[in-house]
Amino acid sequence: xxxxxxxGTENDFVVLxxxxxxxxxxxxxxxxxxxxxxxxxxxxxxxxxPAALVEDGARYAEEARWFMDYRNADGxxxxxxxxxxxxxxxxxxxxxxxxxxxLRLATRGGVKVVDVEHDGDVVVDMGLxxxxxxxxxxxxxxxxxxxxxxxxxxAVPSVEALGVLGPDRKDLNVEYVEExxxxxxxxRVHERGVGETRSCGTGACAAVVATVLRTGDERDRPYAVxxxxxxxxxxxRSDGHVLLAGPAVLVASGELSAAWLERP
Amino acid sequence: xxxxxxxGTENDFVVLxxxxxxxxxxxxxxxxxxxxxxxxxxxxxxxxxPAALVEDGARYAEEARWFMDYRNADGxxxxxxxxxxxxxxxxxxxxxxxxxxxLRLATRGGVKVVDVEHDGDVVVDMGLxxxxxxxxxxxxxxxxxxxxxxxxxxAVPSVEALGVLGPDRKDLNVEYVEExxxxxxxxRVHERGVGETRSCGTGACAAVVATVLRTGDERDRPYAVxxxxxxxxxxxRSDGHVLLAGPAVLVASGELSAAWLERP
Numbered sequence: 001x002x003x004x005x006x007x008g009t010e011n012d013f014v015v016l017x018x019x020x021x022x023x024x025x026x027x028x029x030x031x032x033x034x035x036x037x038x039x040x041x042x043x044x045x046x047x048x049x050p051a052a053l054v055e056d057g058a059r060y061a062e063e064a065r066w067f068m069d070y071r072n073a074d075g076x077x078x079x080x081x082x083x084x085x086x087x088x089x090x091x092x093x094x095x096x097x098x099x100x101x102x103l104r105l106a107t108r109g110g111v112k113v114v115d116v117e118h119d120g121d122v123v124v125d126m127g128l129x130x131x132x133x134x135x136x137x138x139x140x141x142x143x144x145x146x147x148x149x150x151x152x153x154x155a156v157p158s159v160e161a162l163g164v165l166g167p168d169r170k171d172l173n174v175e176y177v178e179e180x181x182x183x184x185x186x187x188r189v190h191e192r193g194v195g196e197t198r199s200c201g202t203g204a205c206a207a208v209v210a211t212v213l214r215t216g217d218e219r220d221r222p223y224a225v226x227x228x229x230x231x232x233x234x235x236x237r238s239d240g241h242v243l244l245a246g247p248a249v250l251v252a253s254g255e256l257s258a259a260w261l262e263r264p
Numbered sequence: 265x266x267x268x269x270x271x272g273t274e275n276d277f278v279v280l281x282x283x284x285x286x287x288x289x290x291x292x293x294x295x296x297x298x299x300x301x302x303x304x305x306x307x308x309x310x311x312x313x314p315a316a317l318v319e320d321g322a323r324y325a326e327e328a329r330w331f332m333d334y335r336n337a338d339g340x341x342x343x344x345x346x347x348x349x350x351x352x353x354x355x356x357x358x359x360x361x362x363x364x365x366x367l368r369l370a371t372r373g374g375v376k377v378v379d380v381e382h383d384g385d386v387v388v389d390m391g392l393x394x395x396x397x398x399x400x401x402x403x404x405x406x407x408x409x410x411x412x413x414x415x416x417x418x419a420v421p422s423v424e425a426l427g428v429l430g431p432d433r434k435d436l437n438v439e440y441v442e443e444x445x446x447x448x449x450x451x452r453v454h455e456r457g458v459g460e461t462r463s464c465g466t467g468a469c470a471a472v473v474a475t476v477l478r479t480g481d482e483r484d485r486p487y488a489v490x491x492x493x494x495x496x497x498x499x500x501r502s503d504g505h506v507l508l509a510g511p512a513v514l515v516a517s518g519e520l521s522a523a524w525l526e527r528p
Contacts, residue, residue, distance in 0.1 A: 003516065010301035037274035037462060037493065040516055041305040198301060229301065252267065252304055254518015 008083035009199035010229030021053030027075025034073035051106040060106035067106040080109035082201015086122035086248035121245040143210035151206035198229030205242040208234040270514040272347035273463035274493025285317030291339025298337035315370040324370035331370040344373035346465015350386035354512035385509040407474035415470035462493030469506040472498040
């Protein structure tokens with residue numbers, strides 16, 4: 001089984017090319033591949049398969065050639081991943097499966113428009129941000145932003161001073177956001193079911209939407225979002241769409257050992 | 265740069281073949297390769313280089329063809345690693361650089377004799393165990409065993425009941441050992457400078473030496489040592505040498521991206 005290992009702001013993935021849609025990938029295989037000691041190690045697996053060849057992708061096959069079959073490290077299925085889709089797009093271009101430029105990629109969260117070259121940031125249209133009513137988190141009012149998954153954003157004076165993150169809401173992704181300058185924030189995120197992570201693409205989008213609302217800043221302005229794993233750039237457009245730009249780095253490529261894969 | 269990823273009882277390594285002794289491997293490259301999010305991820309790097317071609321190995325070149333240049337994930341140099349040497353030996357055999365059977369491998373801790381086939385446990389002669397005077401750990405008397413590095417072994421009724429490990433001695437590797445049956449122990453280990461790990465080869469050796477001394481059991485008897493990362497087998501021979509046997513698994517092989525390696 002061929003693989004590529006890559007990361008986007010230190011959210012890391014094993015990419016598995018499956019151009020013929022023949023790869024069997026049971027939950028257990030995903031867990032073994034993602035194990036950071038006994039496997040290759042990653043936050044998740046990105047299977048690269050033609051949309052026409054998978055049940056969840058067939059309806060998008062007319063507009064998008066490739067489907068992102070994203071699995072979490074525990075084997076479960078996820079709709080979308082803002083960091084993963086960048087690594088996926090960079091792989092398509094570096095492997096020659098797609099030309100650089102604007103790609104349309106099918107995901108379980110719909111078709112995503114991605115701008116990708118051989119180098120530099122990859123830009124993903126993450127779709128509409130839906131702002132809800134404020135929600136209470138840790139005794140404060142947090143801004144509720146839905147990016148396909150639910151976020152609650154709290155403005156704080158310093159993300160460094162927070163210490164270990166442990167919000168009292170476990171059903172939401174919680175972003176703590178510190179303004180460090182014009183159109184520049186720092187963010188730490190506590191992902192539901194996971195804990196603190198080094199980066200969260202949808203979380204960065206939610207953080208900028210909440211900051212623009214809070215400060216009354218103009219739309220269409222690119223915000224730098226510093227996360228522990230690097231820097232993302234987020235633009236909340238006037239039409240309501242959120243653009244997420246960030247690095248996508250391919251680290252290594254090779255083959256998983258057949259003997260290791262077969263061992264139960 | 266070619267690589268192989270493997271592990272021994274979940275102590276994991278990136279193996280870097282360097283048959284011509286030309287690989288430049290500064291500390292910073294080791295740290296980047298071993299980073300579990302932005303790199304390939306491992307506890308350490310094992311450079312496979314002819315003994316005759318490296319300063320630390322040249323004096324062993326007559327008796328050992330290959331030198332194990334072991335680096336910790338932080339880039340520092342280490343003398344030996346009981347789990348790493350098994351993975352190293354398995355790689356030599358699987359890659360065709362050595363024939364299966366008995367190998368002599370040069371390390372910074374001297375020449376090691378290793379028995380390795382294509383499958384099954386790899387057996388390493390870890391050399392002499394030196395037993396010292398008891399040392400106080402957590403208010404108890406621990407057995408001091410030097411295996412090239414210093415260990416203190418405590419017998420406990422249950423390793424599971426211990427909770428988070430935090431011995432009051434930070435200058436020693438501390439093993440907590442539970443007897444579960446004849447010639448069968450469970451072990452948890454707190455490695456100095458690291459914290460609890462999933463396995464420690466020299467620690468398993470020290471644990472069996474201390475248990476044999478404590479119970480008055482006979483020498484030359486293979487002990488099963490269950491660690492969080494799997495099972496090791498340790499034999500304290502009548503001649504004082506300790507044999508460590510355990511799995512060595514090669515998971516994947518490939519190439520590190522040249523563009524990624526060049527990026528500072």
